[in-house]
Amino acid sequence: METSALIHTDIQEKWIAKLNTVKDDFKSHAVYNDLHSRFPYENIEWLVKEGYTLLTLPKAYGGEGATVEDMVIIQSYLGSIDGATALSIGWHLSVVGQLYEQKMWDKTILDQFANAVRQGALVNRSVSEAETGSPTRGGRPATHAVKDGKDYVINGVKTFTSMSKGLTHFIVSAYDETIEQVGFYLIPKESAGVEIADNWNMIGMRATESHDLILNDVRIPEQNFVEIRGAGGKAPNGWILHIPSTYLGIAQAARDYAIDFAENYSPNSIEGTIGDITTVQQNIGKMESLLLSARHFLWSTASLYSTEYSAKAIWNETSASKVLVMNQGLEVIDLAMRIVGAKSLEMERPLQRYYRDMRAGLHNPPMEDMAYTNIAKSVLGQF
Structure with missing residues (x-):
């Protein structure tokens, strides 16, 4: 790039x-x-x-x-x-x-x-649970908050807590039976009862250490009850575009590696390098076109969000960006591995890591079916 x-x-x-x-x-x-x-x-x-x-x-x-x-x-x-x-x-x-x-x-x-x-604080939302599946589907969390005087007491287990080992604060979703609503609670990592489970064992995005967050009678002051889910109404959130941005970068890295390999690998069965072979050039052309398409769609969506904040203007683009980048990015990496051949599976080469990390992105929000459903409802006027 x-x-x-x-x-x-x-x-x-x-x-x-x-x-x-x-x-x-x-x-x-x-x-x-x-x-x-x-x-x-x-x-x-x-x-x-x-x-x-x-x-x-x-x-x-x-x-x-x-x-x-x-x-x-x-x-x-x-x-x-x-x-x-x-x-x-x-x-x-x-x-x-x-x-x-x-x-x-x-x-x-x-x-x-x-x-x-x-002062260096690091924060993430902790909203996923084994019982509810993806939080974008709106399930009620099993984690619960109970008012106790001027405090809240939180109990529950959160999954997929990305950056768990580095965070200083968690924004945890929990159900309050008193008000019968899902709220969000700001919990400092040093709070008594906060535990990281050390159970992250995935083939993709292994270094994110997205362990379970365990909350055992965690007591926080009432002012740390910071949000009620859905209270602000529905609005596009352009900041979630950080997800496809990361995966676009991974696809770019795969492309760069494959291009370098094609320009330099010269088996003795051919003259020149494999970059001179028609089939390899076709794969490079496809790879580059997919990457150009994904990049320009994502970046134009981000530009539009930054200059014209309007649900009507960018709702569909925001929903589609992650799906498009993921699907085309996966194809880019597949083509890169085809160019490099069996060597792409060697653990010493980064392509196999790019492939595994890219697959993990399929399970980051928004889920593909939810993105398509939201786009369809927008087109059909059902929001």
Whole structure:
């Protein structure tokens, strides 16, 4: 990817230049972290130290004030360096961006939490549960919150808690039987009763350490009851585009590896390199076209969100972006592996990791069937 031809804001130029200085280090960590299912501590520590976690915090709160478009372009580049690092930190960027853009919490809590973010806090939503499946389907969580004086007591188990080992705060969904509603509760990691299960054992996105979060009589003050699910109505959330951004980056990395291989691999059965073979050139052409399509669709959606925040304008584009990037990205990686051949399956080469990590993205929100259903309802006027 010729980044110089694609970036067009100072913040994009700044962060892509900074990421270039650690690109080789991040890539070297990725091999070990994937093999050992180890969280990318060094990478995340560098990002926090350099202020990357302030990227989507508005300037009024002491952040960098990046737009959705800025985040998408920078995260796409970080994803091409290390997918697990990009997806992990992306959750934090997305949560912070949405919270402050849509002012989802009371001003006092937003002010307090902005100070925590400036001090290096890392946050993610913990909403998935084994009993409910994907949270986008709206199931009622088994995790429950009980009011006890001026506190809430939370009990439950959350699955797929990405970046669990690096988080300082969890925004946990729980059902309050008193008000008969699902709420969200801000829980600091150091709270008594918070436990990380150490049970993440997947073939894809292994380094995200998305362990179960166990909550045993976790007591928090009543002001940490920060949201009621659905209270703000339905609105497109452009910040969730951090997900396809990461996977677009992984597809880009696969493409780059395959191109380098085609330009340099020269078996003695042919003259020149395999890049001169018609079949390989056809696969390269298909791969590049798919990647161009996915990139321009995603980035134009992000640009539209940043300049014209309107549910009518971008609802379908936001829903479609993840599905399109995932499906075309998977095809890009398949073509890259066909170009490289059986060597693409060697554990010493990154293509097999790109393939496994890309598959994991199918199970990040929004789920494909829900995205298509939402698009159909929009077209049919059923929202």
